[in-house]
Amino acid sequence: MQVGPTQDVKGLKLRIGMIAGWLIKMTPPCNRIVKLVSEGMDHPLPLGTRVKIRLHFLVCKWCERYKQQLVFIRSAMHQHPDKLMGQEPSAGLSAEARERLKQVLRQRQAQ
């Protein structure tokens, strides 16, 4: 009867499971992690906190994904700031505003 390898795999899985469970318990819960991830984008976090976030990512791909998505939104906005501005004509100056501005400019230039 061949039992060796299967038992090894089982044992390994068990141990990984235990470590993962322990990491989940030892690191802050996801609702704290998402807050810290965001804060980390605004100011440097203490080393201990950064380590905790890293460890949490090892066992929680959702929080890691959350972070990647925030970083993606940030870089998209950095790289294409103009795309956030309305492009359609209605997002521009209204005809009245344009007229007002024209008057003001003309007056000032005449002075």
Added chain:
Amino acid sequence: MAPEALSDPQGWLDLHGDYLYRFALLRTREASIAEEMVQETFLAALQARGRFAGQSTERSWLVGILKHKIVDHFRKVAREIPTDDIERLCAGEDADGPFDQDGHWKLDQTAPLDWPDHPGAAVERKQFWDVLKRCLGELPPRMAQAFTLCEVDEVSTEDICEMLKMTPNNLWVVLHRARKHLRGCLEVHHFGLRVA
């Protein structure tokens, strides 16, 4: 190479008016204020015309002036912002919607999903920006302002705090809530992965 010369101020309105207005509107979120900012920019530019060194294009020179005007505007109105306005934005714990009682994601309901065509292709789609604009519009104005100043203009935390009369802690909470909302909103409305 001859330095760039300014065009006739009479033409500024047609050349740059709309662009400057949209730029200001994105940040101030109020049409009348955006219009005022454009006017002040043109007037200041008219006065400073002689000092234009030709090292940048006319437009980026005007945008530079406009940025200063917007910062000045935020500083000026900061004194009038009622403190409870800010406190309300930061008050309370986050609604624990996406998390279970242990603070973990509800796996089959709220955990962040894998976004298709993220990161590259999405930004090339107009629909992505339309949705992002709409999601940004759903935020309370002050939260949207803080977020835009931080993520689009890369204004430092200290400066945003001064401009919007917030403490750094308040600002971090506000930015966190803005990002959380935008991420979720994009997931539903752009990537179409969940039902709203």
